[in-house]
Amino acid sequence: MTTTEIASFILLLTGAVFFFAGTVGLLRFPDVYTRLHALAKADNLGLGFIMLGLLLQAPSPATALKLVLIWLLALAASATVGFLIARRARQNGIVPWQSGDRR
């Protein structure tokens, strides 16, 4: 196991951990805004780590650049979609959850 393999192994595992955190956050959070919060951030970070892990194994620089491009596109995608969903929820009168509200 060369050092790059160990490094990509660790990066891939941290990516998986962040994906798991995003899913747990999605299931546990009480409100659509907090779920959006968990989902957009944790999953994108997980995707970033998985992309870094795969970057080390990329056979050619072209593939590596394509990986970075995919990550940036995914970031832009989830940023816009997350914003649109939150605004739409806000327009439709979904009140953000306060600490005192019921679950």
Place this chain on the structure above:
Amino acid sequence: MNTLLPILAVFLLGNLLVALLRVARGPTPADRLLAALLFGTTGVAILLLLAFATASAALLDAALVFALLAAISGAAFAQRAWREEQAEAAHDDD
């Protein structure tokens, strides 16, 4: 190393399925729109892992298109899905 990639892909798939439970159960339509976000990140991650597991570059392009489609469908759903909701002006309580 190449045994880790399919295992991670299957783990992410399990992640996706569990998260879809919340999307299916979500009280408000906004929760159902989260599916677009989910596929935008988890779907792309699965495709990337499989691309490197099977060493096929075509899957990278599939992941690229997938990320773009997730963005477009999410935006379209968010803009269009709630036209009738506003008509009823129902107050969504969680």
